[in-house]
Amino acid sequence: MARFEIHDRLRIDAHTLGRFQLCHLLLHKNAVLPWFILVPETDAADLLDLPEDLRNSAVNEAAFVSDFIKGTLGYPKTNFASIGNVVPQLHLHVVGRRADDPCWPAPVWGNLHQIQKYSTPELRRFTGLLGRYPTFKVAMR
């Protein structure tokens, strides 16, 4: 099998933080909200097409990210979605939300017009904190 490559569009829009056992973990470059993107190493296009064991693993890794957003970053709510109408490579969104965020209550896709960037120390802080999840391997330091 050819080496798995993350889609160019995702690489451009997001920072590559590292990976869990199945999914690469990206962070959308817009820092207005904690918007994580998981990319499982598969050729399937839709989450619900994955074989049950892989699907459960992917959703379980998304749950680690949701736990991180709530428990560490302090957001009360996460939105979870697998859409892929624009970028055909399967990817899962896990987005921290709160009632005073700039996009609430609209979903982020197409509605997040405010822009903010992460600093390198902020990205290092995120990867450092994510390193507490035993199956997470940091890609950047």
Next chain:
Amino acid sequence: MARFEIHDRLRIDAHTLGRFQLCHLLLHKNAVLPWFILVPETDAADLLDLPEDLRNSAVNEAAFVSDFIKGTLGYPKTNFASIGNVVPQLHLHVVGRRADDPCWPAPVWGNLHQIQKYSTPELRRFTGLLGRYPTFKVAMR
């Protein structure tokens, strides 16, 4: 425990078709796209907060619906999401999509402006076909 009630907003926006073992199955009243909504019987607000076994069951039932949308209704793609910023009761969207649909490539939430209604025979046809899934129990005939 009090009897589980589907949130009024979901009851108003969708037809109640029946239920799987964990989730009630609703169909959004807008017939422009096959837009199914699963409501698991739980008090958790976010999919990724559910205990792993319940989460896997809910996603597995969503996968039956995706299989129905693709295999029976002939849509090549499904979008899957759990958002809940407006309706706080946990619910999962499974939506059939194709590149020539009226909303493509935008997600349906907030972007589906065309409206069409289901006829009673169409709803009966859906529930009849869904009855092929062994764990599905029809609520309306």
